[in-house]
Amino acid sequence: MIKRSLKAIKVMINGEGLEEKFESVMVEGVSIDSRTVKKGNLFIPIIRIKDGHNYVLEAMKNGAIAALWEKNRSNPPKDIPLIFVDNTLLALQSLASSYRNQLSIKVIGITGSNGKTTTKDMVNSIVSTSFNVHKTRGNLNSQIGLPLTILEVSEDDEIVVLEMGMSERGQIEQLSKIAQPDIAIITMIGLSHIATLGSREEIAKAKLEILAGLKENGLFIFYGDEPLLNEVKYTYNTSRIRFITFGVSTDNDIYASSVFEESGEYKFFINNRNASLYTVPLMGKHNVQNALAAISVGKELGIKEENIVSGLKNLTITEMRMQKLISKSGYTIINDAWNASPNSVTAAIEAFQELRHYNKKIIVLGDMLELGAKEEDYHKEIGQIIDPDRIDYLITYGPLSKHTANEAKKTFGKERVKHFTDKKEIVELIKDITMENDIILVKGSRGMALEEIVNLLL
Incomplete structure (x- = not known):
């Protein structure tokens, strides 16, 4: 992690106002979260839903050694090392860029x-x-x-x-x-x-x-x-x-x-x-x-x-990206719940359909978000590509995925396609129909938080 004096950091971000007595203070790492800040960190108060400036003193109490402060913010804390900048987000980016060059x-x-x-x-x-x-x-x-x-x-x-x-x-x-x-x-x-x-x-x-x-x-x-x-x-x-x-x-x-x-x-x-x-x-x-x-x-x-x-x-992948998990009951879950788009859902379904040596194969799909005016059409197309001869059940969650379910019913029939608005009901159904050596694919956009289903199934 970055280890620099406050004087050096001030130069790297074109900051101002650092008191001379604090120039030799050494920073080890940065943080934007007062709850997880570590000893010696520089705290950078980003303005998002909440204003990070309101948490500077808390960050100092939890181990931060110094902080940035936007010039247009009133009442900066006294007697702590502060570097003043025009914009804390841009200062964070400038610091990273300068550090990369070094x-x-x-x-x-x-x-x-x-x-x-x-x-x-x-x-x-x-x-x-x-x-x-x-x-x-x-x-x-x-x-x-x-x-x-x-x-x-x-x-x-x-x-x-x-x-x-x-x-x-x-x-x-x-x-x-x-x-x-x-x-x-x-x-x-x-x-x-x-x-x-x-x-x-x-x-x-x-x-x-x-x-x-x-x-x-x-x-x-x-x-x-x-x-x-x-x-x-x-x-x-x-x-x-x-x-x-x-x-x-x-x-x-x-x-x-x-x-x-x-x-x-x-x-x-x-x-x-x-x-x-x-x-x-x-x-x-x-x-x-x-x-x-x-x-x-x-x-x-x-x-x-x-x-x-x-x-x-010997690849190890990041969680919720086609992550293979084994439940206590012996069935397998493919957790691909991080995000979803028509391309990625299609690829996941095609890969899942190719799997062999499992008894039942179940797909759980959540809405694909941010698709614009054609979002209903994209969800219908997903329902059309799922092969009823290679998938035993399709379960959908969310208002857009109802279009996927309705389209899939044309080839699957009504009994093997279920749509829900409650995640707990999905878990209850899966536990009722699933046995050892079955496999479940769970995929949806980030906003659908389908990992909640995965966690309940494990």
Whole structure:
């Protein structure tokens, strides 16, 4: 984590007003939460739903050693180390950017409509075989989360793997300029945020903002079967940026060949060469594409082939991303409740339908949010792709998912499709119909909080 004197931090953020007697005070790490602040932290009072300035004294009591304070806020606390700034969020971002420039690290930035977190975990698993790596924890990929992640980096770290999320145009550009990646990855372009951005074309433009901070001669790795991304080759200065494409088509620089499933894992070679057999220990053929992006990073960094293979095979994924859990009753739950879009739900269903060696297969779907004017159509389409010959029950939750249920009833019949407005009723039904060696997929948008169902089932 960052360890700097208050005098140095004041310079890094262009702050003012620090009393001379506090200049030599050493900061170890930063915090924006007075409840979890640690001894020696710099407390940064962010203004969100609540005003962090109201918690500065509490943060100091809990171990913070100093704080920032916005100049336009009245009544700053007396006799504690304060650095005054115009805007605390911008100061947090400036501090992270300045710290990044002082570190001898390579940064890998990852964005995309789906697959960001899984790809981040894959890159981390491969690169950790050969380097000291720091990666984004959980979902700290926002305008606040990414700077906090950078400020957690140690002076001993060599590689930093950063996930970059967004909800509107301009946000990825800001994150990229803070992180200044040496390698940038876009996993794919889907429909997430189409309600605010309006089209896939605009979504692609928003994701391509990751190139704004890409370093000179940096490497851009992207899904080459997406025309909206391939255009970058003709619109960006190729003397400044290098490209690697991955995908299904053999026109890509790296593609999977001889893909096959074995015991819930996917195995493949690359580019029709049988030198190494790669294993993705995850459900879903779509994860092979995420693996190709991660393998490309490993090769760019000169990691030995055997380490790339072993790193991918020994992958550990972030919670609620196709997370395999075993209940006390012996049935299996696939917890993919972190988020949902038409692309990711379709991929999850297709992967789930391919599973063998289970007795009953049950799908629990919650609403897909932020899909704009066509949200009902997208939910109906999900109901149409579920195969009644390979799925035993479909259970839906939320007003939009009722359209999924109604559409699925046309092929399933009414008895095997149930819609609920109460999560406890879903749990009761599943416990009644589920036995050992059954499997349940749970997926929905973040706002639906379907992990509550998972926790009750365990």
